[in-house]
Amino acid sequence: MNELRNDCFALPPGVNWTPVEEALERLRSRLHPVVGVDRAIPLAQANGRILASDVFAPRAHPPSNNSAVDGYALAGPVSRVPCILPLIEGRSAAGEPYAERVPEGHAIRILTGAVIPAGTDTVVLEEDCEIRDGQLVLNGTLKAGANARKAGEDIKSQDRILAASTRLTPTQISVLASVGVASVDVYQPLRVGVLSTGDEVKPVGSAVTDWQIYDANRPMLGALVSQLGYELVDLGHVLDRADDVKAALDRGAKQCDLILTSGGVSAGDEDHVSKTLKAHGEISNWRIAIKPGRPLALAMFQGTPVVGLPGNPVAAWVCALRFGAPAMALLAGGKWFEPQSYVLPANFTKNKKPGRSEMLRARVREGQVEVFGSEGSGRVTGLAWSEGMVELDEHAQQIEPGTPVRFIPYGSFGL
Numbered sequence: 001m002n003e004l005r006n007d008c009f010a011l012p013p014g015v016n017w018t019p020v021e022e023a024l025e026r027l028r029s030r031l032h033p034v035v036g037v038d039r040a041i042p043l044a045q046a047n048g049r050i051l052a053s054d055v056f057a058p059r060a061h062p063p064s065n066n067s068a069v070d071g072y073a074l075a076g077p078v079s080r081v082p083c084i085l086p087l088i089e090g091r092s093a094a095g096e097p098y099a100e101r102v103p104e105g106h107a108i109r110i111l112t113g114a115v116i117p118a119g120t121d122t123v124v125l126e127e128d129c130e131i132r133d134g135q136l137v138l139n140g141t142l143k144a145g146a147n148a149r150k151a152g153e154d155i156k157s158q159d160r161i162l163a164a165s166t167r168l169t170p171t172q173i174s175v176l177a178s179v180g181v182a183s184v185d186v187y188q189p190l191r192v193g194v195l196s197t198g199d200e201v202k203p204v205g206s207a208v209t210d211w212q213i214y215d216a217n218r219p220m221l222g223a224l225v226s227q228l229g230y231e232l233v234d235l236g237h238v239l240d241r242a243d244d245v246k247a248a249l250d251r252g253a254k255q256c257d258l259i260l261t262s263g264g265v266s267a268g269d270e271d272h273v274s275k276t277l278k279a280h281g282e283i284s285n286w287r288i289a290i291k292p293g294r295p296l297a298l299a300m301f302q303g304t305p306v307v308g309l310p311g312n313p314v315a316a317w318v319c320a321l322r323f324g325a326p327a328m329a330l331l332a333g334g335k336w337f338e339p340q341s342y343v344l345p346a347n348f349t350k351n352k353k354p355g356r357s358e359m360l361r362a363r364v365r366e367g368q369v370e371v372f373g374s375e376g377s378g379r380v381t382g383l384a385w386s387e388g389m390v391e392l393d394e395h396a397q398q399i400e401p402g403t404p405v406r407f408i409p410y411g412s413f414g415l
């Protein structure tokens with residue numbers, strides 16, 4: 001795999017305010033897969049892994065013409081009724097095909113999934129016919145090929161069934177198994193480090209005083225990384241001390257393909273993540289036209305990309321999804337994605353100012369989009385309440401109940 005360039009996140013000279021679309025495009029164009037390949041991984045272990053190569057079908061699906069129903073096989077069409085056909089002895093059952101040819105003008109018992117015997121091409125549903133004195137009696141017409149599934153109608157032998165960079169899901173595993181693909185080449189899981197920073201931040205479970213807060217971001221981001229199918233490397237929490245931040249990033253750079261940090265990226269006196277990345281790496285502090293989440297630091301530190309997320313949990317979550325999730329997908333060998341959104345009527349009122357895109361915590365009830373009552377970037381209850389986000393573009397807009405808005409469910413980010 002090619003290494004990423006040290007200055008890959010640099011903004012062009014003179015640029016200091018980045019629209020969301022431009023920030024996304026810049027990330028997309030500068031990142032590429034950084035992981036190796038695990039060969040011949042059995043299907044049972046492949047769910048959630050990303051294909052490293054296209055997969056071609058070794059055989060057709062279905063492999064032979066077979067019946068979709070229980071009934072009687074005959075040569076179609078049946079255009080004149082009543083139609084009476086003598087039944088021959090024997091049957092075609094799933095796993096037990098009829099080996100002979102069915103003589104012209106005859107019919108044979110057939111079961112669902114059984115191979116359509118030679119001399120027949122059509123199946124009448126058993127509920128739609130009668131058997132009288134060993135003869136099949138049909139009172140309705142039938143098109144040739146009715147109730148028969150053709151060999152290869154779903155997949156032809158050598159068809160490309162899945163493309164490289166696809167993240168495997170249970171349904172895709174079913175497709176692979178259907179044509180006998182027992183193992184696949186997949187990318188090694190992206191190793192994502194998660195680091196929290198801040199003198200006021202304490203890990204859950206430790207003793208705290210009034211001026212301290214529990215670390216909400218690391219468990220949240222760790223759960224996100226795991227749920228997206230990546231390997232979580234917990235880099236812990238460090239105080240706002242340059243040496244500690246540097247030591248944690250050193251560890252991270254050795255163990256991870258990407259590091260997500262939270263806190264310490266705005267311009268404050270104690271924003272040591274930015275300072276450390278500046279002193280020992282190549283950093284680009286992007287002021288992105290997004291609310292929440294304006295400060296986002298992108299850096300290369302000892303060859304490893306670092307996404308410096310804002311400390312406020314809502315901003316960290318929004319940026320991790322909007323920028324982090326597609327970036328991680330690309331680094332992991334998957335496809336860059338623009339999250340699928342749905343335009344639905346709003347069930348809220350908002351006077352949006354021009355300048356920045358806004359991401360509101362949202363959910364859909366009875367076909368309408370509700371947003372959380374507070375936009376405060378520290379309000380974690382809104383995160384738990386939400387099932388997705390409303391994205392409003394940078395323009396000024398007045399939203400009233402019924403105004404169409406763009407809702408992005410969290411599932412669109414791969415969750």
Ligand SMILES: Nc1nc2c(c(=O)[nH]1)N[C@H]1C(S)=C(S)[C@@H](COP(=O)(O)OP(=O)(O)OC[C@H]3O[C@@H](n4cnc5c(N)ncnc54)[C@H](O)[C@@H]3O)O[C@H]1N2
Pocket residue numbers: 196197198200201213214215216217218262263264265266267268271292293294295309310311312313315377378
């Ligand atoms: N002069 C300016 N000040 C600030 C700006 C700005 O542009 N100019 N931006 C504001 C915005 S917007 C945000 S967001 C924050 C981001 O700053 P940092 O990334 O440096 O974050 P901190 O200052 O370290 O923390 C912000 C906030 O979040 C809390 N926090 C931090 N880590 C955690 C954690 N792991 N779990 C829970 N909560 C966390 C922290 O206590 C602060 O309250 O800067 C604004 N200021």
Ligand code: MOO
Pocket residue numbers: 290291292293294295310312314315377
């Ligand atoms: O990133 Mo800040 O939390 O936009 O508000």
